[in-house]
Amino acid sequence: MTMEKLIIATRGSQLAMWQAEYVKSELEKKFPDMSIEFSVITATGDKILDKPLALIGGKGLFTKEIEDVMLSGGAHLAVHSLKDVPTELPSGLKLAAITKRDDVRDVFLSHKYKNIEDLPEGAVVGTTSLRRQMQLRSMRPDLCIKNLRGNVNTRLRKLADGEYDAIILAYVGMKRLGLLESVPFAEPISDDIMIPPSGQASLGIEIIDDPEVAKIAETLNDPNSALAAKIERDFVSRLEGSCQVPIAINAKVDDDNVVVRAQVGLPDGTEILEESLEADKNSAEDLGSKLADIMIEKGAKELLARAEAMAFKEERCERF
Missing domain, CATH: 3.30.160.40 (Porphobilinogen deaminase, C-terminal domain)
Structure with a gap:
């Protein structure tokens, strides 16, 4: 017997909602008689926007509040960007599926310059990722790296307003939201040059530890992506x-x-x-x-x- 109603927990950003809608759509194809609803939650990482993530500290900055709701019975399943999911999960929850991985690359975005090589000496580049900072500095130690927080649209607005000469984001987020055409120069960065983080471009489906929910979630799993995710995690x-x-x-x-x-x-x-x-x-x-x-x-x-x-x-x- 299939569950009559499934509640999906998600963050409320535009990208998070795209991801949750995608999962909802896939599940509706497989379980047409099941009602699916969203529980939209604000995570710590979405509330604190005046500090780099590296300085906020702790794990699960984008997952803890969602997990609390699930553990209290408010949702059966959560859709996460896999790169945000800690390698250790709370008791009572498990990672049941990894969706088929999309393009893992980062993307260079600028209104004035074509690519990293084209940036002038001392150019201001926005990122909060310590990984990207490390990789950028190894290529271009002359660049000035400036903190960049907020959702995708906020970051793009700051770029358009001239706060940065360029910013680096995940290519897949820009692609999913149809925003690549909104920036004059949007060049994917080869993953030979900029190795991505664990889990980039896959969705992690976290569930309450329930056999019926597990059967539903496992229909979303892509074996190759799941193997890659296990290795990386x-x-x-x-x-x-x-x-x-x-x-x-x-x-x-x-x-x-x-x-x-x-x-x-x-x-x-x-x-x-x-x-x-x-x-x-x-x-x-x-x-x-x-x-x-x-x-x-x-x-x-x-x-x-x-x-x-x-x-x-x-x-x-x-x-x-």
């Missing part, structure tokens, strides 16, 4: 990583093979440790942990401890 878990440290990790899964690449380093880009591993898909489940162990042997944990001490110390850009 195992890597972050083994390193005990959080948003307070710069970690890049991406697993590419094809029919027979898995290649995983990772970077950890300092936010100023002066030290970066990069490694990769490859395995047959049938023996790749532990690849994330294996790669983490290799990097730990080479000093990754000590490097990340130094990175956390640096956190996000915003520099003063000359024109501000």
